[in-house]
Amino acid sequence: MLGLLSFLCAGVVQSLGCGVDLPVGEPLSLGQLAIHPIDWNASPIEAGRVATIAEGDDEVALFGDTGVSLWTSGDSHGRDSAVRSWRSSAVVPALGFSGRWLLGIDGEGHVQRLRFGPTQSLSLEDVSARYQLQGKPVSEVASIGGALVGFVLDGRLAVSDGKTLKHYELSVRSLVGGRGRAAGLSERGVAIFDAESESLRHVELPDAKGLALAPDGLLWAATADALYRESGNTFEQAYHVESPQQIVALSSSGMGVWVLLSDSLAQIRDGQLLVAPLPGMLSPADGSSPTLRLIGSPSGDAWLLDDTQVLRVGEDSGGGQDLALWRKQMLPVFQRLCQGCHLPSGSAHIDLSTHSSWARYRRVLAKRVVEGLPTPMPPVGSGKLTPEELAALTAWVSR
Numbered sequence: 117m118l119g120l121l122s123f124l125c126a127g128v129v130q131s132l133g134c135g136v137d138l139p140v141g142e143p144l145s146l147g148q149l150a151i152h153p154i155d156w157n158a159s160p161i162e163a164g165r166v167a168t169i170a171e172g173d174d175e176v177a178l179f180g181d182t183g184v185s186l187w188t189s190g191d192s193h194g195r196d197s198a199v200r201s202w203r204s205s206a207v208v209p210a211l212g213f214s215g216r217w218l219l220g221i222d223g224e225g226h227v228q229r230l231r232f233g234p235t236q237s238l239s240l241e242d243v244s245a246r247y248q249l250q251g252k253p254v255s256e257v258a259s260i261g262g263a264l265v266g267f268v269l270d271g272r273l274a275v276s277d278g279k280t281l282k283h284y285e286l287s288v289r290s291l292v293g294g295r296g297r298a299a300g301l302s303e304r305g306v307a308i309f310d311a312e313s314e315s316l317r318h319v320e321l322p323d324a325k326g327l328a329l330a331p332d333g334l335l336w337a338a339t340a341d342a343l344y345r346e347s348g349n350t351f352e353q354a355y356h357v358e359s360p361q362q363i364v365a366l367s368s369s370g371m372g373v374w375v376l377l378s379d380s381l382a383q384i385r386d387g388q389l390l391v392a393p394l395p396g397m398l399s400p401a402d403g404s405s406p407t408l409r410l411i412g413s414p415s416g417d418a419w420l421l422d423d424t425q426v427l428r429v430g431e432d433s434g435g436g437q438d439l440a441l442w443r444k445q446m447l448p449v450f451q452r453l454c455q456g457c458h459l460p461s462g463s464a465h466i467d468l469s470t471h472s473s474w475a476r477y478r479r480v481l482a483k484r485v486v487e488g489l490p491t492p493m494p495p496v497g498s499g500k501l502t503p504e505e506l507a508a509l510t511a512w513v514s515r
């Protein structure tokens with residue numbers, strides 16, 4: 117069941133490869149971006165060389181050559197060192213119950229799920245068979261949206277809906293997914309799978325080296341010297357980089373698409389390319405440090421990795437900074453005045469022990485804690501916030 121199969125050789129035919137010259141669209145305008153390192157974790161990272169990162173609502177899992185390390189709202193939740201070689205990871209819908217799984221593809225191609233809970237320490241469970249992938253080495257995984265999860269098997273796309281696994285004649289690597297689509301780089305360009313119509317499409321883009329799916333659902337691709345934006349059935353050039361500057365990598369985040377350049381980090385957002393210098397603690401991405409890598413975060417932040425360091429950077433308005441402020445200012449309030457009732461199995465039956473729960477209740481927190489309406493939190497007789505705590509909370513809930 118391959119559905120509609122169409123291969124397009126798009127654009128005006130000219131010199132390159134099979135002869136492709138993609139149209140030039142509205143160029144991105146240049147702007148500046150202020151980013152800084154985000155102080156998101158309580159314990160130091162000893163993850164070695166990190167291959168991939170998966171982020172849930174509150175969880176950050178680093179998969180590296182010392183094993184998998186997990187943090188929840190920035191607190192260490194342990195490490196499992198049983199597997200030390202990783203290829204890919206993703207956050208996907210759990211099989212058999214609501215919620216989400218953090219999956220990692222290990223060096224042998226097994227699909228490993230991270231098992232953990234409030235009182236359960238981190239361990240791995242091989243769930244290859246749950247996806248009908250036993251004995252089939254997987255190289256990549258990506259969430260496609262809804263119940264669909266995409267895997268790359270022997271270089272080709274396979275899609276699981278949690279019950280059956282379908283194989284497609286689509287050769288891909290660097291798999292990305294979301295909003296019902298999966299895409300990857302192929303021999304000669306970008307291959308795109310649409311789940312609803314089950315259609316496969318191919319856009320020629322010789323020498324494409326990066327691919328990302330923006331939060332608005334558009335695909336972006338990069339060669340060493342240009343950025344391309346999806347436009348209908350093809351890609352159009354949106355930015356050209358002057359040498360010696362080069363594009364090193366692309367990765368999507370919750371705010372836009374991050375672009376790692378040889379001497380800077382930039383974000384594509386609202387028709388702009390917002391550029392920031394690379395943080396000083398990292399060596400430039402040119403020949404002297406070919407190992408610098410980029411992973412976008414759903415929070416909007418970016419992870420920059422080299423062989424020994426993991427650095428999270430973001431804007432003041434970003435999700436990582438929100439977590440950092442929460443850890444610094446709100447977590448102590450929670451521990452002093454709220455956790456008596458608001459732990460996961462607490463008497464209030466409302467878990468407020470995580471950053472994401474506070475973020476979800478931002479407005480309600482303003483009402484209950486700041487205005488005391490309809491009744492105050494903490495309840496009368498259960499303690500009070502100091503004026504400083506109240507000021508910090510007022511500022512945090514209005515972020």
Ligand code: HEC
Nearest residue numbers: 453454456457463464466477480481484485493494495498
């Ligand atoms: C003595 C127990 C107790 C303490 C301490 C307490 N709460 Fe509550 N909280 C409750 C109960 C019970 C409810 C549910 C009933 C209600 O909404 O009043 C609740 C409800 C809430 C809600 C509303 C959730 C909703 O869905 O509307 C918020 C927000 C909240 N608490 C925040 C806090 C914060 C922040 C603190 C600490 C600064 C705190 N609470 C301390 C018992 C407590």
